[in-house]
Amino acid sequence: MAEVPFIAIEGPIGIGKTSLAKKLSVHFDIHLLKEIVEENPFLGKFYDDIEEWSFQTEMFFLCNRFKQLEDIETKYLNNNKAVIADYHISKNMIFSKRTLKADKFVKYEKIYQILTSDMPVPNMMIYLHASLDTVLERIQKRGRDIEQNIKPSYLAQLMQDYEDYMNEFEILHPEIPVIRINGDETDFVRHQDDLERIIDQVDRKLNDVVATKQ
Template structure:
């Protein structure tokens, strides 16, 4: 693993990535990197008409996440300051491969490869996953206006895509530990013991690479 902790939390929409990142950032005193979601001017239109607005939506996310990660690399990681993020930029390809087709997907892949070529990889991934019912309940509970038109079918497919991606990521990067957490069974927001159990797993991984 790297010299300085760089932890990314990943999983489908509504699974609790930001909530966990905030709690772990507070516990460890690591810099918190949160993805820009609400500022995407295309997102509401995207959930209404995925095919029409997918390229604009994905390009906005890619450019903003690139800028965020470039800044965090320069301002924190290169200065040996630990970081915990509520996303990994590779998620862009998970969404793009589902929403883009033909020439648009080809163009997007070319831009993605160029932009992400020299970005730092996390040296630990926390993968949150949950059933469709759990995801839908959490999305409804947080009540974001831009998410009201998310279709259950899209969310279910996205969850499957994440499972495939994480398996592929593990094969390509066997040296990067992945902590998997079942959101149906674990409630780190309302149960302190669940959060403590996650922290214990992170501690073990941090200790392993510091030896």
């Protein structure tokens, strides 16, 4: 039986995950799953004082993403309907390792493992990355009030965390194709040619995914 395509797009804050997910969702006519961000009541406080508000922020994200994936599995994947998401739930571990104190991280990790042990896993990853200057410029352009207090030093650390995570992901999950897109060289929002190149890459990988287990 062929696998149902489940694509996840990942990368640091402001890199363009949602914009790309929307465009690919329309092109391939598959369901779009968008993560809940601005609805998090702790996020503004988090960017003002990371240490004070990190646990509350990460727990909100974890619980909401768990519920979203649970619904996606029931309503779409189990009914042979493809999905593209602008996040991978494992991003919770990327952020929590960076922001939580050791004692709280231990508690958080236990909850994370319990909630995600039987969650659906993407069978394709798209990883967007760019320089710090490019990411800061895009954050400024989209103008979310809650993101204006993000410290460049925190963002730089987070970007390195993502790079380390994706390098490890490709080693641990060789069966899951990863498409890497350099945001310094690619602007799929303003340039149709860039978008079409990404679509071609995704199309080739999708053919491999749907052929799996046939």
